[in-house]
Amino acid sequence: MSRTLASPVASELEIRKSRFLGLALPVADREAALTEVALVRQEHPGATHVCWALLAGxxxxxxxxxxxxxxxxxxILEVLRHHDLDGVLGVVVRYYGGVxxxxxxxxxxYTDAIATALADAETVERVAEATLVVEAAYGDAERVRHWAVAEGYPEPEAEYGETVVLRVALPAPALERATGAVADLTQGRATIHR
Structure with missing residues (x-):
């Protein structure tokens, strides 16, 4: 099982008058990482360089x-690999000091800036996510929604039409059990897609 960061971590080093700000944070995918890099650029408009590396899935x-x-x-990428991380973006902002x-x-x-940020970082197991898609009549859909919330999953996304299509986000290992629970709950009336 891969590991990711429990929360963002940061460091600041000064090396021969240049400032290096190291930042490592958990991200879901490349799109999320590029969004974070853009935010870092906005936060540091005077930076000379905003360098980054990503490992995600x-x-x-x-x-x-x-x-x-x-x-x-x-x-930066090699430090992330050395720490055996996944779902992590490493960013180092450099303010050039003239040397x-x-x-x-x-x-x-760059190695020291990201390694210093990661030195005391807390890691957690990275659990793959899955989506259970359930198409059901209104009454059954409401039962499925109540079940999902009671199980501790986020409120399902819902599309209403002749039937209701619910999207339940859950950990991938729970998918099989959840499929059976929804089938039982709706007495087989719901259409379940995984």
Whole structure:
């Protein structure tokens, strides 16, 4: 089972007059990661570089954001891999201080910034999510909605038409049991898609 961060973590280092702000946070996927990178850019409009790396569900990505190729994104990615994390975005914001660090110095700086942020990070098991789609008559749909909330799942999304289509988000390991519970609850009248 893969692990992700319990909450965002951050660090700040000063290396030869440049400030490096390291940030690591849990993300669901690439789209969520790119949204977070855009937010970090907005928060730091004066930054020289906003470099990042992502590991999420088998997808990875990285950006050197104008630093020499391989000196920022790749080192951040390697630190995430070394910590055996998934569903994590690592971002390092650099404010240039006027002293060039050279390729080796940049690799060390970006590695240290993200590693320092992760040093005391709490990790949690990353559980895959699934969606149970239930099409049912109004009365049965209401029973399914009450059941989902009672089980501790988020309020199902609902589309109302001749029937009701409910989307129940739940942990993937619970999908089989949930399918059986919904079939029992509706006495087999609901159409269940997984």
């Amino acid at each position: 088998g997808h990875s990505g990285m950006s050197d954001d104008g630093e020499p190729s391989g000196t920022a994104g790749r080192p 060039k660090l050279g390729a080796g110095g940049l690799v060390r700086a």
